[in-house]
Amino acid sequence: MANGHGADGDRDRESDGSGNGNGDSADGREAVRVDRVMDGLRAFGANYTEFTRRFATWLGLHSTDAAALVEILYAEDQGTPLSPARLSERVSLSSGATAILLKRLEQAGHIVRTRESADRRVVTLRSSPDIRPRAIAFFGPYSERMSEAMAAYSPQEIQHFENLLGTLRTTMDALLAHEYEGGGPTPPTP
DSSP, rough: OOBBOTTTBBOOOOGGGSSSSSSOSSSHHHHHHHHHHHHHHHHHHHHHHHHHHHHHHHHTTOOOHHHHHHHHHHHHTTTTTOHHHHHHHHTOOOOOHHHHHHHHHTTSEEEEOOOOOOSSEEEEEEEETTHHHHHHHHHHHHHHHHHHHHHOOHHHHHHHHHHHHHOOOOOHHHHHTTTTSSOHHHHOOO
């Protein structure tokens, strides 16, 4: 594949840009470095997914419900609470599936729906007072360790990371909105 990865993500040494399979050229070394960064991002994403799955188990929820709850908590912490429509986008569910999910979370006592906008039709999703201490207990060690890890980097390095992640997110958003809008690119004809 063009980035040196097969469908399973394994490095294809023959396509690292050097032609000799060992990445000795500057282009080859850079391709290997980029691949390591992408692999690190993929691994972090997989670990975060596992972390959310364990949060689900800890609360006795389905993993999709826990992922939605995490999105609601995070948005609330950022001062930008979600609407059901925005949550639907964040967890990649239809509006109907999101409505059913929200009903489950509300019945479990994990969230409340409020009408805070001047437009009374707008629903705002908030975490319940009971779930916040449990979420803090679960995510506290995660937050502490991540803060410690990030403290090892200068503000300039953090800015570079932020720029890189912003670019990668914009690129992924564009891919999902265009090339993968219908589920994926058109398969090649045999």
